[in-house]
Amino acid sequence: MLISDIDVNIGQKAVDEGLPYAQDVRASTGGQVVANIISGFLRIAIIIGAVILLFNLIYAGIEWISAGGDSGKIEKARNRLTQSVVGILVLATSIALFIAVNQLLGNPINIGLRGGGGSGDSSIGNPACVCGNGKLALTGSVGKLYLANDAPCFRCTDSGWQPVGGTCSVITCY
Numbered sequence: 001m002l003i004s005d006i007d008v009n010i011g012q013k014a015v016d017e018g019l020p021y022a023q024d025v026r027a028s029t030g031g032q033v034v035a036n037i038i039s040g041f042l043r044i045a046i047i048i049g050a051v052i053l054l055f056n057l058i059y060a061g062i063e064w065i066s067a068g069g070d071s072g073k074i075e076k077a078r079n080r081l082t083q084s085v086v087g088i089l090v091l092a093t094s095i096a097l098f099i100a101v102n103q104l105l106g107n108p109i110n111i112g113l114r115g116g117g118g119s120g121d122s123s124i125g126n127p128a129c130v131c132g133n134g135k136l137a138l139t140g141s142v143g144k145l146y147l148a149n150d151a152p153c154f155r156c157t158d159s160g161w162q163p164v165g166g167t168c169s170v171i172t173c174y
Contacts, residue, residue, distance in 0.1 A: 015169065042095060049091040056084035129156035131173035143171025 060080035067073035125136020132145065137156040142164060144151040153168040154161040 042098075045091060046095070049088055053084050053088045056080055056087075060084065125174045126156050126158070128158060128160040131171065135173035137171050137173050141171055143168045145171060 060077045063077035063080065064074060067077060126139045127136060129137040129139070129141075131137055137143075139156050139158060142153055142155045145154055145161070153164050153166055154171070155164045156171075
């Protein structure tokens with residue numbers, strides 16, 4: 001599981017809370033515009049931070065090796081190493097604070113971690129309810145399994161998908 005696999009979903013939370021027009025917005029736009037911006041920003045920040053950290057560590061190592069015993073060059077390389085580690089710690093702390101504040105506010109932005117590889121297992125979702133994209137739905141969630149105005153609604157149960165009546169939006173899978 002990679003931290004860059006953070007998935008943010010506020011559309012379903014708005015529907016669950018009964019906000020006016022939330023269902024219409026989710027049906028028309030996916031309800032994920034703001035969530036996608038936040039999630040994209042977090043992913044980009046993490047990836048850029050990791051790449052910069054890697055290059056700075058390599059560059060500082062080369063500086064240290066090529067210093068030839070010059071204490072000034074060694075100190076410069078040591079400072080670069082320290083600044084790189086402090087920078088990645090600041091990035092990780094800011095993301096941890098974002099998640100903590102989100103939880104203190106009652107999870108208005110549903111943050112789920114998607115599996116980043118390996119065994120293919122997901123830490124969130126019911127294995128009996130596999131969505132078309134290979135992700136898993138949460139037990140009890142209701143929604144359409146495909147995009148069509150007349151698509152039937154299904155509920156994720158312990159035994160798998162069960163058809164239900166009524167109107168619903170596309171199901172959210174993790």
